[in-house]
Amino acid sequence: xxxxxxxxxxxxxxxxxxxxxxxxxTGVKNAALLAMADALEKRAExxxxxxxxxxxxxxxxxLKRSYLDRLMLNEGRIRQMAEGLxxxxxxxxxxxxxxxxxxRPNGLEIRRIRVxxxxxxxxxxARPNVTADATALCLKSGNATILRGGSDAIRSNxxxxxxLAKAAVKAGAPEGFLxxxxxxxxxxxxxxxxxxxxxxxxxxxxGAGLIRHIVENSSVPVIETGTGVCHTFVDESxxxxxxxxxxxxxxxxxxxxxxxxETLLVHEAIAPEFLPKLSWAMGEKHVEMRADEKAxxxxxxMKEATEEDWSTEYGDLILSIKVVPDLDAAxxxxxxxxxxxxxxxxxxxxxxxxxxxxxxxxxxxxxxxxTRFTDGFEFGFGAEIGISTxxxxxxxxxxxxxxxxxxxxxxxxxxxx
Amino acid sequence: xxxxxxxxxxxxxxxxxxxxxxxxxTGVKNAALLAMADALEKRAExxxxxxxxxxxxxxxxxLKRSYLDRLMLNEGRIRQMAEGLxxxxxxxxxxxxxxxxxxRPNGLEIRRIRVxxxxxxxxxxARPNVTADATALCLKSGNATILRGGSDAIRSNxxxxxxLAKAAVKAGAPEGFLxxxxxxxxxxxxxxxxxxxxxxxxxxxxGAGLIRHIVENSSVPVIETGTGVCHTFVDESxxxxxxxxxxxxxxxxxxxxxxxxETLLVHEAIAPEFLPKLSWAMGEKHVEMRADEKAxxxxxxMKEATEEDWSTEYGDLILSIKVVPDLDAAxxxxxxxxxxxxxxxxxxxxxxxxxxxxxxxxxxxxxxxxTRFTDGFEFGFGAEIGISTxxxxxxxxxxxxxxxxxxxxxxxxxxxx
Numbered sequence: 001x002x003x004x005x006x007x008x009x010x011x012x013x014x015x016x017x018x019x020x021x022x023x024x025x026t027g028v029k030n031a032a033l034l035a036m037a038d039a040l041e042k043r044a045e046x047x048x049x050x051x052x053x054x055x056x057x058x059x060x061x062x063l064k065r066s067y068l069d070r071l072m073l074n075e076g077r078i079r080q081m082a083e084g085l086x087x088x089x090x091x092x093x094x095x096x097x098x099x100x101x102x103x104r105p106n107g108l109e110i111r112r113i114r115v116x117x118x119x120x121x122x123x124x125x126a127r128p129n130v131t132a133d134a135t136a137l138c139l140k141s142g143n144a145t146i147l148r149g150g151s152d153a154i155r156s157n158x159x160x161x162x163x164l165a166k167a168a169v170k171a172g173a174p175e176g177f178l179x180x181x182x183x184x185x186x187x188x189x190x191x192x193x194x195x196x197x198x199x200x201x202x203x204x205x206x207g208a209g210l211i212r213h214i215v216e217n218s219s220v221p222v223i224e225t226g227t228g229v230c231h232t233f234v235d236e237s238x239x240x241x242x243x244x245x246x247x248x249x250x251x252x253x254x255x256x257x258x259x260x261x262e263t264l265l266v267h268e269a270i271a272p273e274f275l276p277k278l279s280w281a282m283g284e285k286h287v288e289m290r291a292d293e294k295a296x297x298x299x300x301x302m303k304e305a306t307e308e309d310w311s312t313e314y315g316d317l318i319l320s321i322k323v324v325p326d327l328d329a330a331x332x333x334x335x336x337x338x339x340x341x342x343x344x345x346x347x348x349x350x351x352x353x354x355x356x357x358x359x360x361x362x363x364x365x366x367x368x369x370x371t372r373f374t375d376g377f378e379f380g381f382g383a384e385i386g387i388s389t390x391x392x393x394x395x396x397x398x399x400x401x402x403x404x405x406x407x408x409x410x411x412x413x414x415x416x417x
Numbered sequence: 418x419x420x421x422x423x424x425x426x427x428x429x430x431x432x433x434x435x436x437x438x439x440x441x442x443t444g445v446k447n448a449a450l451l452a453m454a455d456a457l458e459k460r461a462e463x464x465x466x467x468x469x470x471x472x473x474x475x476x477x478x479x480l481k482r483s484y485l486d487r488l489m490l491n492e493g494r495i496r497q498m499a500e501g502l503x504x505x506x507x508x509x510x511x512x513x514x515x516x517x518x519x520x521r522p523n524g525l526e527i528r529r530i531r532v533x534x535x536x537x538x539x540x541x542x543a544r545p546n547v548t549a550d551a552t553a554l555c556l557k558s559g560n561a562t563i564l565r566g567g568s569d570a571i572r573s574n575x576x577x578x579x580x581l582a583k584a585a586v587k588a589g590a591p592e593g594f595l596x597x598x599x600x601x602x603x604x605x606x607x608x609x610x611x612x613x614x615x616x617x618x619x620x621x622x623x624g625a626g627l628i629r630h631i632v633e634n635s636s637v638p639v640i641e642t643g644t645g646v647c648h649t650f651v652d653e654s655x656x657x658x659x660x661x662x663x664x665x666x667x668x669x670x671x672x673x674x675x676x677x678x679e680t681l682l683v684h685e686a687i688a689p690e691f692l693p694k695l696s697w698a699m700g701e702k703h704v705e706m707r708a709d710e711k712a713x714x715x716x717x718x719m720k721e722a723t724e725e726d727w728s729t730e731y732g733d734l735i736l737s738i739k740v741v742p743d744l745d746a747a748x749x750x751x752x753x754x755x756x757x758x759x760x761x762x763x764x765x766x767x768x769x770x771x772x773x774x775x776x777x778x779x780x781x782x783x784x785x786x787x788t789r790f791t792d793g794f795e796f797g798f799g800a801e802i803g804i805s806t807x808x809x810x811x812x813x814x815x816x817x818x819x820x821x822x823x824x825x826x827x828x829x830x831x832x833x834x
Contacts, residue, residue, distance in 0.1 A: 019752065023775050102797050108786060110796055117808050118778075196632070200808055215613070216636050221809045242831040249833035335436065357826045358440050361535075369525060369829025378834070379527055379825070380519050391534050391617055391822035392638045393810040405808035408796070409774045412786025414659040416666035417795070 003183050007191035011198040013176035014119045014144040020174035021142045022116050026093040029140055032168035033089035037082040039167035040132065044078045046163065050155035051128065058152050066256065071126045071153055081132040081160075088136040091382045094400045095142045109411040114404040116142030118200035121192045122385075123214065125150040125206035131160045134203075135178055137385045139168065141403035144177050146199065148192065150206070151184035158182060193218035205386055208313070223394060223402075225386035228258030228341035229313050230371040233330040233356070235347035236267040240274055242368065243346040244281050249370040250344070252285045256315045258387060259342050259374040263310060263320045265330045268294065271323045275299050278321075287317045294323035310337045327352050331359045338362055340389045342371035363389060363396035420600050424608035427563060428615040430593035431536045435561040437591035439533050443510040446557055449585035454502035456584035457549065457577065461495045464580070467572035468545065475569050483673065487544045488570055498549040498577075505553040508799045511817045512559045526828040531821040533559030535617035538609045539802075540631065542567040542623035548577045551620075552595055554802050556585065558820035561594050563616065565609065567623075568601035575599060610635035622803055625730070640811060640819075642803035645675030645758035646730050647788040650747040650773070652764035653684040657691055659785065660763040661698050666787040667761070669702045673732045675804060676759050676791040680727060680737045682747045685711065688740045692716050695738075704734045711740035727754045744769050748776045755779055757806045759788035780806060780813035 040047065051073040058071055100112035120143045122134045131147060138145040149157040161180035169175055181188050192199060196219040203223050204214045215222050232250055234243045250261035266274055271294065279299045282289055290309050291302035302321065309320040310333070324330045334343055344366035345356040353367040364374045374397060376384025381399030388394045394402035457464065468490040475488055517529035537560045539551045548564060555562040566574040578597035586592055598605050609616060613636040620640050621631045632639050649667055651660045667678035683691055688711065696716045699706055707726050708719035719738065726737040727750070741747045751760055761783035762773040770784040781791045791814060793801025798816030805811045811819035 019776075019778075022778070104795065104797060108790060108795075112813075219633050221638070221807070223809075239831070245831060245833055253834060353828075359436075361436075361439070362824070364825040364827060366827045366829060369827055369832040370834055372834040373525060373827065373832070374825075378521065378525075380521060390638070395823050396529075396825050406812050407779070408781040408791075408813050410781060410783045410786055410790065411770075412783060414656070414662060415786040415790070416662055417670060417787055417789040 003187045004191055010179040011195050014146055014179045015198055017174040017176040018118045018144040028172040030089040032171040032173040033085050035167040035171035036164045037085035039163045040078055040082045043163050047159045050159035054153055054155045081129050084133055085136045088140050094404050106415055108415055111409045112406050115407045117405045119144045121146040121199050121202040123148045123204045126153050128153045128156040131157045135164050137383055141400045146179040148181040196220050223388050224390045225388055226258045227339045229262045229339045230342045231263045231334050232261050233265040233345045235352055236269045237348040238346040246370045248281055250372055251319050255317050259371050262314055265322050265324050268323050268325050272298050287319050289319050289321055291321040295321045335361050342374040344371050420604045421608055427596040428612050431561040431563055431596045432615055434591040434593040435535045438559045445589040447506040449588040449590040450502050450506035452584040452588035453581045454499040456580045457495055457499045460580050464576045467576035471570055471572045498546050501550055502553045505557050511821050523832055525832055528826045529823050532824045534822050536561045538563045538616050538619040540565045540621045543570050545570045545573040548574045552581050554800055558817045563596040565598040613637050640805050641807045642805055643675045644756045646679045646756045647759045648680045648751050649678050650682040650762045652769055653686045654765040655763040661694055663787045665698055667789055668736050672734050676788050679731055682739050682741050685740050685742050689715050704736050706736050706738055708738040712738045752778050759791040761788050
């Protein structure tokens with residue numbers, strides 16, 4: 001079997017479906033989403049069986065417990081997937097919404113409306129729930145989808161995708177709207193990245209290595225998601241309790257996610273008083289601290305940080321700590337080492353808050369709150385396909401709107417130029 | 418001299434300037450734009466001298482008259498460039514404009530504001546006015562610019578860029594905000610396309626070959642502009658005079674631009690009556706017509722069209738013509754052969770107008786008007802950096818807004834998740 005050819009056939013089928021999806025009514029799209037939710041719940045045993053086989057093989061490979069946990073499905077998680085589909089059905093349909101309208105002096109009426117992007121490729125790793133989430137958001141926004149999940153979840157994903165596709169088509173979605181890639185080979189990913197003209201967008205969701213490979217090799221536009229070296233800057237005027245509380249939350253509430261803090265910066269004027277409090281609280285949570293010389297002079301229990309630490313996304317209970325002379329140094333450090341994800345300042349100083357938000361270059365810049373809030377649901381979008389760390393098309397949490405393009409509609413009465 | 422290294426130095430200087438540009442006040446940006454306009458007019462003789470040398474060399478190479486005309490500058494054209502700079506100063510500043518604002522149940526205040534993209538590379542061909550236009554739009558939107566113009570205009574562009582940079586910096590723009598690439602080698606373009614992390618966006622303006630080369634090789638995000646295979650569909654119910662008038666305008670008013678018509682489709686029910694009128698009018702304008710069999714059966718004076726004609730952007734007084742059985746066939750033909758630029762239907766039928774606008778996949782879809790209107794000025798944006806034919810980030814005419822990204826600002830009072 002020629003993977004190249006099979007992938008091409010999938011992309012062509014998706015493109016044909018995309019034309020029909022683009023004008024599908026909101027009612028039919030919602031009916032399809034609800035039918036998909038029901039199908040997952042009714043046929044949960046099929047999914048669990050496939051998932052058990054995936055898990056067995058993964059355990060045999062000696063994969064990490066946290067990895068196995070992401071791979072694992074149970075009745076509750078399947079119900080959550082179904083709930084997610086129903087929530088997507090309840091969201092407003094972004095398609096044909098207008099966002100610009102004018103009448104020109106020559107009488108031309110110009111409107112800009114939202115339209116689907118077309119065919120979206122999602123390349124992801126272990127978590128099987130992405131199969132349902134991504135399909136739901138793409139369908140609601142009128143896009144055809146090509147899903148390529150991680151090979152360790154191949155049986156679970158195949159089962160889920162097949163149930164989703166059948167249920168949705170029965171409810172009126174166009175045949176072929178969901179293409180699932182069953183090839184575990186890297187070749188399948190590379191084929192996707194070279195389908196400019198058939199694929200309109202690729203969203204990689206996974207480790208930094210996967211994302212870099214795709215970004216560097218794709219002629220199809222890519223939206224980078226999910227790498228987060230996030231900072232908390234504790235300013236001279238910070239409320240210490242608030243600062244410790246925010247830092248503990250940002251570091252320890254879910255260390256493996258991209259909006260968790262990796263580096264804490266502290267103003268040198270308060271470092272002698274603040275750092276011991278922080279160190280005690282982090283120690284309680286078993287956080288390993290890697291600090292610069294100035295911080296270690298205050299808290300000798302901290303380990304030594306190397307240059308590499310400042311750009312490392314630990315995804316774990318490890319925190320790098322640095323003492324800075326002032327706000328300018330904090331902003332300069334962040335703009336040098338961050339990944340453009342989420343940054344926060346703890347301060348009582350209005351001018352510093354304002355300058356931090358203006359001058360820090362990131363998708364989400366906080367004052368007196370945890371970076372952990374960077375999330376489509378927390379931001380009020382009702383959904384999230386990922387968190388963009390690039391500046392083009394979408395930045396920060398991406399909801400349905402991020403999966404749309406626009407189109408100008410112009411009415412005339414014979415105007416010529 | 419190592420081009421690779423020199424290009425890297427330029428990009429780093431641009432990135433450093435971009436940090437300052439991002440927070441530069443509207444007042445200073447406008448002062449810089451006005452100073453640039455004055456400098457071009459006051460030192461016009463420097464530009465004209467450089468341009469004369471470019472023209473002499475180009476004439477020696479035996480380049481086409483239309484090409485030489487695009488390259489040529491005179492007092493009037495320099496005044497137009499200066500006028501363009503002053504118009505850009507008069508436009509509203511898009512930076513820090515908000516477009517989303519919400520307060521979440523937990524009290525977090527979330528706003529989304531426009532911010533610059535960062536460093537934008539513009540790669541263009543002969544026309545020296547792009548040097549001033551692109552610099553103005555990038556500066557107004559707070560972006561640093563790396564300009565790489567065509568080698569035939571190298572002396573003119575160098576003179577213009579140098580005057581612009583000096584005048585703007587004197588008026589308060591940050592040193593290095595405008596980087597001009599003086600290397601005629603392809604290597605300089607290739608260096609730009611591999612500067613992911615330093616360059617945030619590349620906009621190629623030029624021939625299809627240049628654009629394809631950049632799109633296929635760039636790891637920096639690219640916005641494709643300016644390829645237009647535009648169609649006019651004359652429906653069964655069309656007013657014949659209006660249809661001829663629109664077709665003549667779309668084909669002949671400026672045949673070399675991307676919003677000119679390349680293919681006319683006509684409903685078979687009216688073809689016998691309409692095509693002779695069209696043929697006569699196009700003949701008057703010396704348009705070569707290449708038609709399918711059905712059209713040639715009605716107008717034997719037309720030449721035979723080949724499959725290649727349907728996807729050709731002539732950029733010249735040539736028109737391909739095809740008879741279609743109905744609206745569906747017209748839409749299917751357009752969606753197969755168009756480049757996603759501009760399409761128009763001439764009709765009196767409301768349902769057909771509506772379906773054409775919904776189902777045709779293009780940046781601008783017209784009813785009863787010439788495709789020639791697709792343009793930032795005609796659409797009321799007051800400026801244009803190009804016309805995007807892709808779906809990501811910007812589609813259709815790109816004004817200042819297309820040169821911006823967004824950023825979320827979040828205010829809290831110690832919230833954690």
